[in-house]
Amino acid sequence: MKATxxxxxxxxxxxxxxxxxxSKEQNKEYFGLCNNDxxxxxxxxxxxxxxxxxxxxTGYVYDLGKxxxxxxxxxxxxxxxxxxxxxxxxxxxxxxxxxxIAYVIWNKLRDRIAEQFEITVKLYExxxxxxxxxxx
Amino acid sequence: MKATxxxxxxxxxxxxxxxxxxSKEQNKEYFGLCNNDxxxxxxxxxxxxxxxxxxxxTGYVYDLGKxxxxxxxxxxxxxxxxxxxxxxxxxxxxxxxxxxIAYVIWNKLRDRIAEQFEITVKLYExxxxxxxxxxx
Amino acid sequence: MKATxxxxxxxxxxxxxxxxxxSKEQNKEYFGLCNNDxxxxxxxxxxxxxxxxxxxxTGYVYDLGKxxxxxxxxxxxxxxxxxxxxxxxxxxxxxxxxxxIAYVIWNKLRDRIAEQFEITVKLYExxxxxxxxxxx
Amino acid sequence: MKATxxxxxxxxxxxxxxxxxxSKEQNKEYFGLCNNDxxxxxxxxxxxxxxxxxxxxTGYVYDLGKxxxxxxxxxxxxxxxxxxxxxxxxxxxxxxxxxxIAYVIWNKLRDRIAEQFEITVKLYExxxxxxxxxxx
Amino acid sequence: MKATxxxxxxxxxxxxxxxxxxSKEQNKEYFGLCNNDxxxxxxxxxxxxxxxxxxxxTGYVYDLGKxxxxxxxxxxxxxxxxxxxxxxxxxxxxxxxxxxIAYVIWNKLRDRIAEQFEITVKLYExxxxxxxxxxx
Amino acid sequence: MKATxxxxxxxxxxxxxxxxxxSKEQNKEYFGLCNNDxxxxxxxxxxxxxxxxxxxxTGYVYDLGKxxxxxxxxxxxxxxxxxxxxxxxxxxxxxxxxxxIAYVIWNKLRDRIAEQFEITVKLYExxxxxxxxxxx
Numbered sequence: 001m002k003a004t005x006x007x008x009x010x011x012x013x014x015x016x017x018x019x020x021x022x023s024k025e026q027n028k029e030y031f032g033l034c035n036n037d038x039x040x041x042x043x044x045x046x047x048x049x050x051x052x053x054x055x056x057x058t059g060y061v062y063d064l065g066k067x068x069x070x071x072x073x074x075x076x077x078x079x080x081x082x083x084x085x086x087x088x089x090x091x092x093x094x095x096x097x098x099x100x101i102a103y104v105i106w107n108k109l110r111d112r113i114a115e116q117f118e119i120t121v122k123l124y125e126x127x128x129x130x131x132x133x134x135x136x
Numbered sequence: 137m138k139a140t141x142x143x144x145x146x147x148x149x150x151x152x153x154x155x156x157x158x159s160k161e162q163n164k165e166y167f168g169l170c171n172n173d174x175x176x177x178x179x180x181x182x183x184x185x186x187x188x189x190x191x192x193x194t195g196y197v198y199d200l201g202k203x204x205x206x207x208x209x210x211x212x213x214x215x216x217x218x219x220x221x222x223x224x225x226x227x228x229x230x231x232x233x234x235x236x237i238a239y240v241i242w243n244k245l246r247d248r249i250a251e252q253f254e255i256t257v258k259l260y261e262x263x264x265x266x267x268x269x270x271x272x
Numbered sequence: 273m274k275a276t277x278x279x280x281x282x283x284x285x286x287x288x289x290x291x292x293x294x295s296k297e298q299n300k301e302y303f304g305l306c307n308n309d310x311x312x313x314x315x316x317x318x319x320x321x322x323x324x325x326x327x328x329x330t331g332y333v334y335d336l337g338k339x340x341x342x343x344x345x346x347x348x349x350x351x352x353x354x355x356x357x358x359x360x361x362x363x364x365x366x367x368x369x370x371x372x373i374a375y376v377i378w379n380k381l382r383d384r385i386a387e388q389f390e391i392t393v394k395l396y397e398x399x400x401x402x403x404x405x406x407x408x
Numbered sequence: 409m410k411a412t413x414x415x416x417x418x419x420x421x422x423x424x425x426x427x428x429x430x431s432k433e434q435n436k437e438y439f440g441l442c443n444n445d446x447x448x449x450x451x452x453x454x455x456x457x458x459x460x461x462x463x464x465x466t467g468y469v470y471d472l473g474k475x476x477x478x479x480x481x482x483x484x485x486x487x488x489x490x491x492x493x494x495x496x497x498x499x500x501x502x503x504x505x506x507x508x509i510a511y512v513i514w515n516k517l518r519d520r521i522a523e524q525f526e527i528t529v530k531l532y533e534x535x536x537x538x539x540x541x542x543x544x
Numbered sequence: 545m546k547a548t549x550x551x552x553x554x555x556x557x558x559x560x561x562x563x564x565x566x567s568k569e570q571n572k573e574y575f576g577l578c579n580n581d582x583x584x585x586x587x588x589x590x591x592x593x594x595x596x597x598x599x600x601x602t603g604y605v606y607d608l609g610k611x612x613x614x615x616x617x618x619x620x621x622x623x624x625x626x627x628x629x630x631x632x633x634x635x636x637x638x639x640x641x642x643x644x645i646a647y648v649i650w651n652k653l654r655d656r657i658a659e660q661f662e663i664t665v666k667l668y669e670x671x672x673x674x675x676x677x678x679x680x
Numbered sequence: 681m682k683a684t685x686x687x688x689x690x691x692x693x694x695x696x697x698x699x700x701x702x703s704k705e706q707n708k709e710y711f712g713l714c715n716n717d718x719x720x721x722x723x724x725x726x727x728x729x730x731x732x733x734x735x736x737x738t739g740y741v742y743d744l745g746k747x748x749x750x751x752x753x754x755x756x757x758x759x760x761x762x763x764x765x766x767x768x769x770x771x772x773x774x775x776x777x778x779x780x781i782a783y784v785i786w787n788k789l790r791d792r793i794a795e796q797f798e799i800t801v802k803l804y805e806x807x808x809x810x811x812x813x814x815x816x
Contacts, residue, residue, distance in 0.1 A: 008537075033760065038694065038762070040762060057429070058503065083716070099139045099196060130143075132139060133139045148313060175311055175313070176355065177285055219311050232467075233466070235413065263315075266416070268411060268414070275646060277675050278676070401687065422558035422583040423585070444625050444631070447558040449559070450556055490584060491558070491583050546816065548811065552809075553808070593812075608809050
């Protein structure tokens with residue numbers, strides 16, 4: 001009997017969308033204000049879902065305190081109050097679109113959470129712009 | 137490698153739920169206050185999901201600015217600050233239930249967004265009454 | 273020792289902004305989409321604040337259950353799922369702007385709540401358009 | 409042609425997480441503050457999804473007023489303003505984790521809603537801790 | 545030149561409203577479900593406002609990190625995941641109404657924050673029931 | 681008869697808190713993560729209140745469409761998707777704390793809105809960190 005548990009957390013970053021292979025004009029046209037030379041920023045809200053069997057003894061699928069610890073180690077300590085383009089290895093060459101941030105976070109969590117659990121990452125770049133990545 | 141991107145927007149309408157084939161009494165009994173002769177209204181919040189491959193160059197699934205433009209043309213300009221029953225062709229005979237509004241919006245978007253993208257429409261009639269339509 | 277207690281409730285209406293003394297063109301220009309002939313609508317969120325002495329025995333300023341009862345009788349039963357312009361006496365000639373709706377609600381509550389309590393009405397026409405009226 | 413309709417409601421409870429088979433120390437270590445001897449509490453927000461065919465005449469999948477009545481009878485009247493461990497049969501021996509509460513609610517609804525409708529229960533224990541159960 | 549800074553935090557408690565001087569019947573009648581013998585509970589959201597001069601050098605009124613530390617020490621560590629009636633000295637005899645909780649928190653903060661700052665406490669017992677206390 | 685009307689809007693920025701007169705160590709100690717060399721960022725939510733007489737003819741205090749136009753010209757076009765420290769004159773030397781951003785916005789609005797209206801600026805740097813400035 002499976003259930004999904006979800007933990008919501010958040011981090012704040014500067015970033016800039018830019019494709020190195022493109023000219024300045026191409027980038028301005030494609031990414032608009034998000035290409036601003038000196039970066040802009042967001043409060044990212046992150047919802048991580050873990051789906052698995054309900055333990056019949058504890059009634060837990062996955063300890064959300066433990067999940068928050070993993071999120072602190074893998075996401076918050078690395079990205080919070082950072083410039084994604086300049087301060088992180090992950091986005092040194094990868095464009096920090098919401099899709100790519102969700103993809104990177106999903107892979108970090110996949111390495112830390114046992115395979116019997118399905119993982120989904122939902123990332124709110126703003127209240128109006130949201131991305132979901134589940135590795136499928 | 138697929139991800140889902142979501143854009144949230146909103147529009148405000150008057151509407152009335154009524155089945156032309158039914159008597160006044162049947163309508164009052166079935167739809168209650170929503171059958172009020174002179175209409176009532178809602179702030180509709182709309183979340184549109186588009187699922188597809190992440191472009192390896194841009195890191196985008198679908199440009200959310202472009203999606204908002206389509207939403208402005210297909211939904212906002214047609215429904216915002218309108219009476220759905222009286223001011224729109226779509227609901228001249230179709231009952232403007234949240235389910236039918238979501239269905240109509242989904243079909244409008246399906247005509248504008250390429251087939252390789254899966255579309256889901258989530259419509260909040262109120263914070264407490266919500267509908268999802270994905271064409272399946 | 274005074275405190276303020278707040279109760280949040282909601283109602284859904286159709287309405288139309290229009291000044292009878294003005295021409296059709298003047299109304300269109302001033303009220304824009306809100307002047308739509310066939311009405312549009314909103315989910316109104318209402319927060320009513322009551323400020324007064326904390327009763328030393330009960331720890332209550334004002335029973336919020338009682339306040340909700342008054343709100344049901346004075347506001348919800350009269351305005352919810354109605355057309356403010358057509359279905360209510362209060363807005364038969366008074367333009368149902370958010371300011372005027374807040375003013376009308378404040379006066380109804382002032383008649384029902386003892387004078388030693390200060391009343392403030394906060395009305396959300398949308399999440400982005402909000403009005404406060406406190407009788408001062 | 410299927411759609412999903414969602415109704416959001418809420419209830420407030422005291423509860424305590426504890427496994428009877430474990431020692432006091434094991435329980436403190438595993439459940440932390442949630443094991444507090446004298447209980448703690450939550451405002452639970454509940455979203456119930458019902459998926460089914462859109463009725464071509466009414467435009468409804470399932471009457472949300474009827475769904476709210478079922479929720480009042482099966483959930484609100486039994487759990488609201490109660491101590492889940494002491495005041496309910498359901499959690500007299502079952503640990504009232506969010507997963508188990510969602511599971512119990514899902515089963516109660518499954519008994520009341522016809523089989524052609526798929527049911528999903530989403531329970532917010534807090535804004536940050538959420539559980540989904542769909543019987544699969 | 546003064547500004548107000550606000551920090552939002554939260555804690556979860558069990559509680560029960562009851563007046564010791566009253567009979568069981570009087571308490572049931574006055575407090576209704578909130579008088580449940582075995583307690584119920586809430587997710588309390590707390591907004592603390594501090595008003596004072598903007599420091600011309602730092603641009604800060606009051607360091608919100610420092611304010612959170614005070615909130616952790618004075619509120620979260622004492623009330624979070626507790627039964628207010630049974631586990632705290634503050635509400636051993638004082639009825640834990642939202643008004644009284646706000647009053648108690650305000651006094652704790654008043655002792656820790658210098659007199660040149662005005663303090664206001666806003667406490668959300670639920671999204672619909674809110675209290676403000678500012679010591680005036 | 682006065683009422684207050686409120687318009688909510690938003691903008692996204694990169695920024696860094698730093699006092700030029702202080703050493704690197706002093707800045708790190710005082711501002712913590714907010715001092716990150718390469719900036720971080722936020723989704724700023726902005727609520728502007730305008731208090732004045734209700735026009736007896738229109739029922740308006742201040743046209744919120746006009747207020748949004750002023751906000752677009754004075755705030756959004758200047759700050760949205762910008763680096764406050766590097767891309768704006770306003771914060772070239774002034775530390776872009778939430779207090780100072782609110783102060784700067786208030787002054788810009790004060791220049792555009794007639795003196796008979798009182799203005800209050802409420803700025804959400806995050807959901808948990810909020811500032812109010814009203815020029816008093």
